[in-house]
Amino acid sequence: MAACSIEDLLAKAEQDEAEKLKSITVQKELDLEFDIGNLVAYDKNRIDIRQFREQKKEDFLRSLARDNTQLLVNEIWKHPTERVEEVIVVKLPEPTTPLPREKPPPKPRPPTKWEEFAKLKGIQKKKKTNLVWDDVAKNELHRLRNIARAQKIKVPGVGLTPTAQQSKTDLARAVNVAKSSTASAGKFQDRLPKEKAPRNTGKKRKFQPVIGNFSNEKQRQLDLLKVLDSKKPRLDVNKAVNKQMREDDREESAAKFKKGGKKGRKGGNFSGKGKGGGGKGKGRAGGKGQGPPSGKKGAGKPGKR
Amino acid sequence: LPWAKPKTKRAKRFLDNRAPKLTENVKNAMIMKGGNTSMTVTQALKDIYALKKPSAVLYKKKNITRPFEDSTSLEFFSKKTDSSLFLFGSHNKKRPNNLIFGRLFDFHVLDMIELGIEKYNSLSDIKSSKCPEGTKPMLVFAGDAFDHENEHKCLKSLLTDFFRGPVVPSVRLAGLEHVLHFTALEGKIYMRSYRSLLKKSGCRTPRIELEEIGPSFDFILRRTHLASDDLYKTAHKQPKALKPKKKKNISHDTFGTKFGRLHMQKQDLAKLQTRKMKGLRKRRGPAAAAVVAGETSLKTTEVE
Numbered sequence: 086m087a088a089c090s091i092e093d094l095l096a097k098a099e100q101d102e103a104e105k106l107k108s109i110t111v112q113k114e115l116d117l118e119f120d121i122g123n124l125v126a127y128d129k130n131r132i133d134i135r136q137f138r139e140q141k142k143e144d145f146l147r148s149l150a151r152d153n154t155q156l157l158v159n160e161i162w163k164h165p166t167e168r169v170e171e172v173i174v175v176k177l178p179e180p181t182t183p184l185p186r187e188k189p190p191p192k193p194r195p196p197t198k199w200e201e202f203a204k205l206k207g208i209q210k211k212k213k214t215n216l217v218w219d220d221v222a223k224n225e226l227h228r229l230r231n232i233a234r235a236q237k238i239k240v241p242g243v244g245l246t247p248t249a250q251q252s253k254t255d256l257a258r259a260v261n262v263a264k265s266s267t268a269s270a271g272k273f274q275d276r277l278p279k280e281k282a283p284r285n286t287g288k289k290r291k292f293q294p295v296i297g298n299f300s301n302e303k304q305r306q307l308d309l310l311k312v313l314d315s316k317k318p319r320l321d322v323n324k325a326v327n328k329q330m331r332e333d334d335r336e337e338s339a340a341k342f343k344k345g346g347k348k349g350r351k352g353g354n355f356s357g358k359g360k361g362g363g364g365k366g367k368g369r370a371g372g373k374g375q376g377p378p379s380g381k382k383g384a385g386k387p388g389k390r
Numbered sequence: 391l392p393w394a395k396p397k398t399k400r401a402k403r404f405l406d407n408r409a410p411k412l413t414e415n416v417k418n419a420m421i422m423k424g425g426n427t428s429m430t431v432t433q434a435l436k437d438i439y440a441l442k443k444p445s446a447v448l449y450k451k452k453n454i455t456r457p458f459e460d461s462t463s464l465e466f467f468s469k470k471t472d473s474s475l476f477l478f479g480s481h482n483k484k485r486p487n488n489l490i491f492g493r494l495f496d497f498h499v500l501d502m503i504e505l506g507i508e509k510y511n512s513l514s515d516i517k518s519s520k521c522p523e524g525t526k527p528m529l530v531f532a533g534d535a536f537d538h539e540n541e542h543k544c545l546k547s548l549l550t551d552f553f554r555g556p557v558v559p560s561v562r563l564a565g566l567e568h569v570l571h572f573t574a575l576e577g578k579i580y581m582r583s584y585r586s587l588l589k590k591s592g593c594r595t596p597r598i599e600l601e602e603i604g605p606s607f608d609f610i611l612r613r614t615h616l617a618s619d620d621l622y623k624t625a626h627k628q629p630k631a632l633k634p635k636k637k638k639n640i641s642h643d644t645f646g647t648k649f650g651r652l653h654m655q656k657q658d659l660a661k662l663q664t665r666k667m668k669g670l671r672k673r674r675g676p677a678a679a680a681v682v683a684g685e686t687s688l689k690t691t692e693v694e
Contacts, residue, residue: 149532154571185500
């Protein structure tokens, strides 16, 4: 009993399979040849001319095409597929039909002058690794920033903080900065035997030699006395007043910006043009210069120039 | 080289794109008209341009040349647009509705085949929704003429080259929509273009249903100009670098089993490690020897 039912089951399963495949099977005398790399199928079967003439030409051609396309698709579906970004894609093999090239294959180029030189010297191409933030340097930078914030001083620029790998330029810059951070701006620092003297460094103030040009000295002393003697004020009141107004404007707009900045940046933009306000102040002061400030401000101003 | 060395990077890239390469670009086609053309021919050229877009150029002006006699102007155009395929359409009393398909190698004509249009339905005649531009078509060549006749074989190669599009490593399964079917029968070649619909079948592979979208041509084969065997050989030569590298030491037998050879150093058979037998281990002193003797006798009985 059981044996019969198993056989029946098997037979039924086979039938079902055949049914399923019925829709995609095509009967052909000769199997088709395929070139899946190019998505081409070659059908070498003889075409029945009588059938072609009996049926309507288009219908015959269409059914022939349908059968051949079905076989081609069956063949394509046999190849491995993979999923690429939510799309199922079939991996095609290399094309098999030999097709002529467009241009002849490239000729090997003669090596360039550099390539020859490199070969001669045995220089190999070194791949430059991408710059990555060095952890040691990062820690150091953060530590210095914290100190600066605590003591309200400025952090030295990039390159002056110690890092693990420092290039030649970084080191050179650090050395120069260190040298010139002395009271005499690096003018009297000891130099290495072959090191050249630094140009454009040193103190920016020049003093006349103590015993030198006597006539020059005499002239300078007399000029000084003349200036002290004259009644005209050495201060250009106009200029002084303008400067003061500019500074006031700048302070005002800076204060406004800060206020605006704390509330909302967008609002602050309109009033926050510190530099613009300063510029406006320059033009304005011309008219106001003659007015009241002359007395008081003149007295307060001679120190600033 | 007729032009000076490129001065900008962009120019250099442009010229490198057109220079001979290991893996070549998609072949560009130039579609042009002859001295006299008919409505059929102009419409046919437009339709084939639509099939071949974007790797094709359609010239509007007429070119008074005869490709079978003089190919210099073709070669000049091919150099200008870097095209290695051409389609020349013309019409005269002797050869009405004539299309010449051809290809070039190294900017010289390799081969060309003249086809006459006997019946033609354009894309606009056949009302249906068309495939998107640039779909890679499936090509089918039916009829034993494509296998037996020399000229048909050449035509097969030419048409494959013309319509196949870019060579890709993988294709979206749902994107296999376009089918071009060529049938060689009774001296005529029928070209039909269908849109394939993938229907559900019981299993993974879909059932195909076709819907004609056009254009459809009934061609008859006229003149041909094939290259010499030597030229074909040179044109088909692939550079060595493209051949897949053969892995040494691996061989396959007829069943497909993979074989390889392992090379070992010379082994000292005396020191070869076999199953460990505790009794056979070297013991120290005469007592050990007695023990060994006792144990070995035990072992022999066990084995039995």
